[in-house]
Amino acid sequence: MTEARFYKATGDGVRCLLCPHHCLIKEGKRGICRSRECHDGKLYALSYGKPCALAIDPVEKKPLNRFMPGTYCLSLSCTGCNLSCRWCQNSDISQAAPEDSDHTTLSPEEVVAACIKNGLPSIAYTYTEPFTWWEYMFDIAVQAHEKGLKNILVSAGYVEKEPLNEILPFIDAANIDIKAMDDSFYREYCGATLSPVLENILAMKEAGVHLEITNLLVTGLNDSAEQVGKLCEWMVSNGLQDLPLHFSRFFPRYKMTETTPTPKASLVMARDIALSSGIKTVYLGNI
Ligand code: SF4
Ligand code: SF4
Numbered sequence: 001m002t003e004a005r006f007y008k009a010t011g012d013g014v015r016c017l018l019c020p021h022h023c024l025i026k027e028g029k030r031g032i033c034r035s036r037e038c039h040d041g042k043l044y045a046l047s048y049g050k051p052c053a054l055a056i057d058p059v060e061k062k063p064l065n066r067f068m069p070g071t072y073c074l075s076l077s078c079t080g081c082n083l084s085c086r087w088c089q090n091s092d093i094s095q096a097a098p099e100d101s102d103h104t105t106l107s108p109e110e111v112v113a114a115c116i117k118n119g120l121p122s123i124a125y126t127y128t129e130p131f132t133w134w135e136y137m138f139d140i141a142v143q144a145h146e147k148g149l150k151n152i153l154v155s156a157g158y159v160e161k162e163p164l165n166e167i168l169p170f171i172d173a174a175n176i177d178i179k180a181m182d183d184s185f186y187r188e189y190c191g192a193t194l195s196p197v198l199e200n201i202l203a204m205k206e207a208g209v210h211l212e213i214t215n216l217l218v219t220g221l222n223d224s225a226e227q228v229g230k231l232c233e234w235m236v237s238n239g240l241q242d243l244p245l246h247f248s249r250f251f252p253r254y255k256m257t258e259t260t261p262t263p264k265a266s267l268v269m270a271r272d273i274a275l276s277s278g279i280k281t282v283y284l285g286n287i
Contacts, residue, residue, distance in 0.1 A: 001039075001044040002048035002049070002136075004018070004036050004043040007036075009042075010024065012026060012027065013027055013038050013041075014042070016031050016043060018132070018134060018159065018163055019132070020158060020160060020196045025037070025038040030097070033080045034096065035078070035079060035097065035132050035133060036132070045135045045136065046097070046098045047078035047136065048078075048136045049108075051076050051078055051103060051104060052096075054077075054114075055075045056072050056075070057126075059072065059122065059152070062124055063214065064173055064175055065281075066210070066244050067152070068121060068122065068150065071122065074115040074122070074124065077127035078098065078136060079096045080098075080128055080129060081128050081156075082131070082156075085254075086254060087218055088254045089251075089253050108139040108140040111123065112144050115144070121150060122152050122172070122173075123149060123150075123151055124154060125152065127154075130153060130155055131155060134163050134167065141170035151173075152172065152175075153173070153175075154174070155177070156177050156192070157176040157201060158196055158200075159196070161200075169207075171204075174211055175211075175212045175214055176197070176212075176214070177214045177215070178215050179215075180194075181194070181233075182222070182227065189218075201240070202238060211240075211243050212244040212245075212246060213240075214245075214247075215228075215231055216250055217248065217266055218256070218262065219262045223262055223266040225269060229273055229277070232277035232278075241278045241279050241280055247267050247270045249264070249267055249285065250286075267284045271284060
């Protein structure tokens with residue numbers, strides 16, 4: 001097992017400091033993300049080297065429309081997420097422990113070698129929450145850069161500053177999903193909070209990462225003109241109007257199978273609001 005970074009011993013367990021949940025994890029137990037476990041007073045990253053999903057995707061599928069367009073990337077994922085969005089499209093792996101999912105075993109060297117062998121210029125850390133398998137992502141990302149490959153992060157951005165800052169020099173592009181510009185929405189529907197996400201987006205922009213933003217519009221929850229307007233207002237007031245903004249259409253999934261897909265009119269309305277707010281580039285996804 002690989003010892004985790006970013007934790008401190010508490011006497012009867014550990015406190016994980018990787019994400020703002022700061023889980024207090026007793027001996028033999030795991031944190032909210034199901035992928036970090038305490039043994040003998042140490043914290044271990046359980047999914048290290050155990051990717052449960054590997055694919056070759058167009059980079060536009062991440063979605064990144066303005067980063068190396070027309071190229072393909074090696075998409076890689078391990079189980080685990082520190083959020084619990086009720087509509088999660090990948091809940092079978094995001095809300096699972098490593099032992100609950102089929103996986104292969106690949107060292108960071110083997111991942112990089114597979115990328116090169118397939119003639120791919122980048123690796124995308126995606127499908128679940130890559131920050132919950134930070135150690136594996138970091139080791140791959142460092143070696144990928146040494147071989148001239150690019151690293152792409154697809155994330156909800158809910159991570160503490162120290163792990164973020166340590167990995168940022170190795171991240172070339174990121175798509176960060178803002179769930180809604182509303183803290184109570186984050187708490188009720190995602191099991192997280194808003195402000196760390198916004199702070200981290202600004203930190204990534206400051207670090208020079210190519211950034212694109214996604215906002216999944218869920219029928220009746222966050223697809224109002226008011227909600228969309230608040231998101232666009234925040235982006236413009238923070239100088240992020242040049243970042244491509246992707247509004248994505250919800251389809252019934254996970255705990256929201258009774259909810260109808262987002263009306264197309266809501267996505268068109270969101271695009272109109274964003275453009276009139278000053279956002280330069282808007283895309284509609286899943287439509
Ligand atoms: S990374 Fe996982 S174990 Fe650590 S604080 Fe976040 S949810 Fe808890
Ligand atoms: S952050 Fe993404 S992977 Fe995690 S639960 Fe939400 S939608 Fe699923």
